[in-house]
Amino acid sequence: MDPTEVLGNLGKKYSPDILRSAAEPKSAQELSDELDIPVTTSYRRVEALAELGLLADDEEGRDFGETGRSQTLYRRNVEEIVIRFDGDEMTVDSVEREETDQRLASVWDDLSRSVGGDD
Secondary structure, three states: OOOOHHHHHHOOOHHHHHHHHOOOEEEEHHHHHHOOHHHHHHHHHHHHHHHOOEEEEEEEEEEEEOOEEEEEEEEOOOOEEEEEEOOOEEEEEEEOOOOHHHHHHHHHHHHHHHHHHHO
16 A cells, blocks of 8 residues: 555545445445535545555445445445554555454344244
8 A cells, every 4th residue: 555645545535434434335325425425525535445445345245225226335444554654654554354244143143033032
């Protein structure tokens, strides 16, 4: 990751809000609605963050919104971004999200409760 590019994008209005909100898969339209961001700005920020590897297409990939059109869902790809300054050098490191599939665990819990009943 180019540190200057990462800092430049994180410094843009709405980018940190989008990253914070994209802990769960959301479309650019959903992010726009939730954060009260102009939709064109939301799409631009999402695209820039995805190019940097900070957002990723969700594995499920697509959703059909209210319009019935296919929408790409995005999810934050990192849990932490660390920027270090060492003399004249600047580095950016990131800690990626764990790939534990919480949705599968949730479905399993729901299934277990419905089969076994409430205890």
